[in-house]
Amino acid sequence: MLEQLDxxxxxxxxxxxxxxxxxxxxxxxxxxxxxxxxxxTMLGDLGKLxxxxxxxxxxxxxxxxxxxxxxxxxxxxxxxxxxxxxxxxAEAYDVTLPGRPVQAGRLHVTTVEMRRxxxxxxxxxxxxxxxxxxxxxxxxxxxxxxxxxxxxREMQDTFYTTNPEVLLRTHTSPGQIRAMEALRPDPIRVILxxxxxxxxxxxxRSEIMFLQVEGLAVGHHITMTDLKGTxxxxxxxxxxxxxxxxxxxxxxxxxxxxxxxxxxxxLCNGAGCRMCRxxxxxxxxxxxxxxxxVLRNGGYDPDEWSGFxxxxxxxxxxxxxYGIDDIRHFWANDLRFLEQF
Ligand code: PHE
Numbered sequence: 001m002l003e004q005l006d007x008x009x010x011x012x013x014x015x016x017x018x019x020x021x022x023x024x025x026x027x028x029x030x031x032x033x034x035x036x037x038x039x040x041t042m043l044g045d046l047g048k049l050x051x052x053x054x055x056x057x058x059x060x061x062x063x064x065x066x067x068x069x070x071x072x073x074x075x076x077x078x079x080x081x082x083x084x085x086x087x088x089x090a091e092a093y094d095v096t097l098p099g100r101p102v103q104a105g106r107l108h109v110t111t112v113e114m115r116r117x118x119x120x121x122x123x124x125x126x127x128x129x130x131x132x133x134x135x136x137x138x139x140x141x142x143x144x145x146x147x148x149x150x151x152x153r154e155m156q157d158t159f160y161t162t163n164p165e166v167l168l169r170t171h172t173s174p175g176q177i178r179a180m181e182a183l184r185p186d187p188i189r190v191i192l193x194x195x196x197x198x199x200x201x202x203x204x205r206s207e208i209m210f211l212q213v214e215g216l217a218v219g220h221h222i223t224m225t226d227l228k229g230t231x232x233x234x235x236x237x238x239x240x241x242x243x244x245x246x247x248x249x250x251x252x253x254x255x256x257x258x259x260x261x262x263x264x265x266x267l268c269n270g271a272g273c274r275m276c277r278x279x280x281x282x283x284x285x286x287x288x289x290x291x292x293x294v295l296r297n298g299g300y301d302p303d304e305w306s307g308f309x310x311x312x313x314x315x316x317x318x319x320x321x322y323g324i325d326d327i328r329h330f331w332a333n334d335l336r337f338l339e340q341f
Pocket of ligand 1: 170172173252286309311
């Protein structure tokens with residue numbers, strides 16, 4: 001019996017040494033250590049042995065069992081390590097290679113400029129008031145003092161829908177009425193940024209869609225001085241404290257008096273250059289005192305209230321600031337353009 005145990009041990013050990021994969025190891029376990037193996041059967045049958053042999057054989061059988069179990073565990077561990085090393089070798093990578101650059105997105109140049117404008121007016125106490133891009137003739141024109149056949153409509157042709165009342169807004173000014181309707185009877189200080197649409201020949205200078213930022217202040221005792229101060233302060237915060245600002249008489253049906261706001265050219269400081277077309281000045285905004293009819297249309301009594309409004313095209317300012325030669329670049333989605341900012 002003892003000899004038999006020795007043989008079991010040496011055979012099992014030899015077989016184990018030859019093993020090099022987990023399937024074979026599992027099979028080996030089935031033959032040498034599982035319940036029905038020779039060794040386990042002998043251990044189970046110990047009770048059938050004559051008393052005087054039992055202790056010695058039992059001791060030896062348990063020794064063999066422990067030895068085989070230990071050898072099995074060691075082999076299992078060795079196989080695991082070998083597999084790990086194999087996969088490390090096969091999938092080796094060079095940690096000294098430079099990393100792949102992460103493609104970082106960024107904001108569109110007009111978004112950046114728009115946010116600066118919003119931030120400047122926010123500091124002056126203006127809140128952003130969102131207003132719709134799809135408007136009615138009533139809001140886009142009539143409430144702003146453009147009656148149906150008014151010649152001022154010539155400047156702002158738009159895109160109409162199959163419903164003759166519904167159109168794409170040509171400017172952010174209808175938002176003035178919407179803001180007054182939403183905020184009356186309180187004083188108002190809002191800016192209305194957003195997209196506008198005009199039916200125009202597309203060229204380097206004009207697009208059929210473009211951004212505007214409208215401003216509206218309504219209160220008691222608001223005067224032209226407030227408008228001028230606001231425009232001058234804005235121009236200086238946006239384009240530099242040394243900026244000069246001038247106001248020229250102009251015409252809009254919804255403001256009276258109306259002005260164009262110019263600042264001295266940021267490229268030549270007023271000396272005259274290609275960008276300012278040798279005038280020394282750049283137009284930055286239309287503006288004026290809110291027309292009494294418009295105040296009334298918005299629900300404010302013009303005998304008690306007054307206000308100013310302005311409307312600027314931030315893309316124009318961006319064009320000027322960066323010397324962009326074609327307004328069509330903005331929505332062309334050409335990365336060569338966008339990545340410059
Ligand atoms: N809505 C005018 C335009 O698009 C600009 C403007 C706004 C003028 C507010 C005066 C007051 O041309």
